[in-house]
Amino acid sequence: MKRSPILLAAVLAISGLGVFGITAVLPVSAQSPAVQVAAVKSATFSIENMTCALCPVTVKKAMEQVNGVQSVEIDFAAKTATVAFDPAVTNIKAIGAASTNAGYPATVKG
Secondary structure, three states: OOHHHHHHHHHHHHHHHHHHHHHHHHHHHHHHHHHHHHHOEEEEEEEOOOOOOOHHHHHHHHHHOOOOEEEEEEEOOOOEEEEEEOOOOOOHHHHHHHHHHOOOOEEEOO
16 A cells, blocks of 8 residues: 555656656747757858769768758869858868869869
């Protein structure tokens, strides 16, 4: 008979922690998308030397390996790369250097 009040107290304590844990996390996750949107910048690069179908793959991989780069879209016909990146982590110079080091000189389009 004495075990049931102890068991009930344990269940209530555990379920109470779950509720507090969820409410403590919600405000942080609710503001994350707004923070992420504000932190992302975009730049378009002119890419030299892209002559074959494998060239854009090489450029994309080189740029994606730079910490802070979130996405890279290559337009082979226009010979451009549009990069979304976090300016708190990387910069345009580092992204362009990654492409240049892979053999495809990249300059920011005005």
